[in-house]
Amino acid sequence: MPVQVKGEVLDNRRVGAYQVLSLTAPGISEISRPGHFVTLGIGGEESSMLLRRAFAIHQVQSRGVYGGTLDVVIGVHGKGTRWLADRRRHDVIDIVGPLGRPFILPKERVACALVGGGYGSAPLFMLAEQLRERGCRVDVVVGAATEEKLFGVLELKRLASTLTITTDDGSLGERGRVTDVLPEIMDRVDAAVVYACGPMPMLQRVAEVAEERQAYSQCAVEEAMACGVGVCMTCVLPVVGEDGVTRMLRSCVEGPVFRGDRVRWADVGTIPPDTLGAPVEAGR
Amino acid sequence: MTRALISQGPLPGDEPVPSIDMSTVLAGVELVSPVLTASGCAAAGRELDQFFDITAIGAVVTKSVMLTPRSGRPTPRMAETPSGMLNSIGLQGPGIDRFIEHDLAWLSDRGATTIVSIAGGSVDEYAKLAARLRIARGVSAIEVNISCPNVENRGQVFACETGSAADVVQAVKRHSDPRMPIIAKLSPDVTDIVSIAGAVVRAGATGVSVINTLLGMVINPDTMRPHLAGITGGLSGPAIRPVAVRCVWQIRQAFPDLPIIGMGGIRTGLDALEFVLAGADAVSVGTVIFHDPSAPMRIQGELQRALVERGFGSLSEAVSYAHRPADAVPEVDDVLDFISE
Numbered sequence: 001m002p003v004q005v006k007g008e009v010l011d012n013r014r015v016g017a018y019q020v021l022s023l024t025a026p027g028i029s030e031i032s033r034p035g036h037f038v039t040l041g042i043g044g045e046e047s048s049m050l051l052r053r054a055f056a057i058h059q060v061q062s063r064g065v066y067g068g069t070l071d072v073v074i075g076v077h078g079k080g081t082r083w084l085a086d087r088r089r090h091d092v093i094d095i096v097g098p099l100g101r102p103f104i105l106p107k108e109r110v111a112c113a114l115v116g117g118g119y120g121s122a123p124l125f126m127l128a129e130q131l132r133e134r135g136c137r138v139d140v141v142v143g144a145a146t147e148e149k150l151f152g153v154l155e156l157k158r159l160a161s162t163l164t165i166t167t168d169d170g171s172l173g174e175r176g177r178v179t180d181v182l183p184e185i186m187d188r189v190d191a192a193v194v195y196a197c198g199p200m201p202m203l204q205r206v207a208e209v210a211e212e213r214q215a216y217s218q219c220a221v222e223e224a225m226a227c228g229v230g231v232c233m234t235c236v237l238p239v240v241g242e243d244g245v246t247r248m249l250r251s252c253v254e255g256p257v258f259r260g261d262r263v264r265w266a267d268v269g270t271i272p273p274d275t276l277g278a279p280v281e282a283g284r
Numbered sequence: 285m286t287r288a289l290i291s292q293g294p295l296p297g298d299e300p301v302p303s304i305d306m307s308t309v310l311a312g313v314e315l316v317s318p319v320l321t322a323s324g325c326a327a328a329g330r331e332l333d334q335f336f337d338i339t340a341i342g343a344v345v346t347k348s349v350m351l352t353p354r355s356g357r358p359t360p361r362m363a364e365t366p367s368g369m370l371n372s373i374g375l376q377g378p379g380i381d382r383f384i385e386h387d388l389a390w391l392s393d394r395g396a397t398t399i400v401s402i403a404g405g406s407v408d409e410y411a412k413l414a415a416r417l418r419i420a421r422g423v424s425a426i427e428v429n430i431s432c433p434n435v436e437n438r439g440q441v442f443a444c445e446t447g448s449a450a451d452v453v454q455a456v457k458r459h460s461d462p463r464m465p466i467i468a469k470l471s472p473d474v475t476d477i478v479s480i481a482g483a484v485v486r487a488g489a490t491g492v493s494v495i496n497t498l499l500g501m502v503i504n505p506d507t508m509r510p511h512l513a514g515i516t517g518g519l520s521g522p523a524i525r526p527v528a529v530r531c532v533w534q535i536r537q538a539f540p541d542l543p544i545i546g547m548g549g550i551r552t553g554l555d556a557l558e559f560v561l562a563g564a565d566a567v568s569v570g571t572v573i574f575h576d577p578s579a580p581m582r583i584q585g586e587l588q589r590a591l592v593e594r595g596f597g598s599l600s601e602a603v604s605y606a607h608r609p610a611d612a613v614p615e616v617d618d619v620l621d622f623i624s625e
Contacts, residue, residue: 001334004578041575048367050521050575080364096577226362226369227574230331233347233373234362248355248376253331269513270358277353277379 002229003027007095009087010069017148018119019074019085020058028097029060029068034105034127035220035257038072038097039228042080051226053080054252056123056197057098070097073122073151099228100256103127103195103218110192111137113185114160115178115206117198118144119151123220127195128159137161139185143178143202147171161189179205186213193218196260200268207260217260223251238264238272246275301589305598308342310566311465311490311543313424315342315397318599319556319584322547322570323348323401323427323469323493324373326580328387329394332573336581339395342566346387348403348429351412353379357434358513363502368521368549369571370500372514374434375403380413384420392422399467401427407448407455414459426464427545428456428489431471431496433518443471443496446483457488467545469493470531472524477531478538491543493568494531498524521571525549529562536563536604551579553586560587560599561606 007023014020028038039052055072062068076085087093103123106112112131114124121142128138138159143166144150150165150172157163164181165173174181179202186194186209196206197220210217223235230253239249240262248271249255264272271278308318320343326332329344338344356376363370378386380402391398400423404410410428417423430442430452442448453468460466468484470477472495481492497518504511528548535544546564550556551572559567567587572579587599596602 004335004576047575048522049364050367050369050571051362051364052575094576224360224362226364226371227577229334229577231325231327231577232362232371232574233327233356233376234359234371236356236359236361236376268359271355275355277355277376279355 032098033102035102036098041094058122109135111189113191115196120198204265317342318566322568325570343397348401368523370517372517403429411455450487453487465490522549
């Protein structure tokens, strides 16, 4: 069950194009699992920015005197993330978490492929560690537009059986997209599950690659959210249920991790006409 | 009767607030507190019950439910704006049958006081919704949402015209238990909100909720197109608070005894106090929940503290207090207390 706590900034450091923010998060870090996320309040109590910002939990630690702490990776895109990037040690930030449905881990010792786009690699670190602890083979692919926008390459190299890097401009690793190299990697290790976090087009292609190989895919989406706790209904996307019916599901509580074969990727941003409760055409 | 008051100054932050009577009677419904959730900002209570005890606030006002399941509008459905946000959800929901079976049953089992918000595309749909709720358990009042701006046809914003507003309220009234309080939720996007309030009261509304969101729009400077998939959306949050306080004030002036739920950008106990002083018997807390999921409980505590600090002995003493005559004088006892300090 999520809790709301005041977190103290322990560290806020630049890593490549990103900021890694370390916060005390008593009651949150202890129960966080890979794929969970937190939301952070922006701008303090008098802020004119009302919407919380959501971040995948990157790491959790038990740091002696601080109790539980956690790290999130922030890409600075606008005023809210700028404010977070400017926080200093001892500043206080309102945290709610852990939120969402985490990645589902396999019961068997199967080979797993992990795919991260940009700072979408952030939640894969904890995941890789836990998969390895279960005896699963872990092959990681990370990609970004350019070298600076990759996150955590050195650490991932330590966690993974193999690490493959792609960049759009070829500045590091292979030139191209993560999904260009994914099929070959999955085939080589006979991956039974692929875990992915990154932009929608990447997740769509990952889900296709998995399906072509009859592998499971677990995709963590990055939808715009206002509340993160399931009450605002802004972060929806079309997902097919076990009954075959498409519903607009909230990525904050029914996700952010979805089975790749259940999301109607090509229809994200629309209401497919066969969705439960879709608008009826005029005249019908 | 002259009520309180000389400010007794702020209480120290950690000092327990003396307990005063925070209960309110809203359209015949006894509420333990005047702080409610605002429709559309609390779903059906379950999610927020993780953060505070939803039975400890005045009532949960549920997200507007329609007759049949509704997918809502495409994404993006929201945009952050200065001290506010635009939403364009389009009334996504499970439909009344599943709502009664699933959400209302849960609220009732949980022991929450529940005000059910209903929305329809036609007068007939509102009538059918009222008829379904007539046989449901756990409904303390019905809030009739005639003012949602996120509908395809602006002609469906019944609250923009006296005739259509009255038609809907009359239909709901006729199909509900005669004792069921009917609260009409009004839109600020009208020339004269007092005349709309008058129309719904004459049609049988027991009270009014003031206000729904204002119709707004954001254009994305990067794509140079409307940011919301629905093009327009409803503006909420502290940015609209002065508009909301004005609407409550105007309606209270025109209808001294009409039950009013005030809402629009309440973020703190002092914001809630503004609405109470302007004439609200109860307040709904909405968009701030997205910022702070514990907000209804926090605001309830802050409001109580604010009332005590101003010398009010109960919530009811403060309702409409801003309307007192300019020459009203504080009670003698309070003046003496003040002088002796």
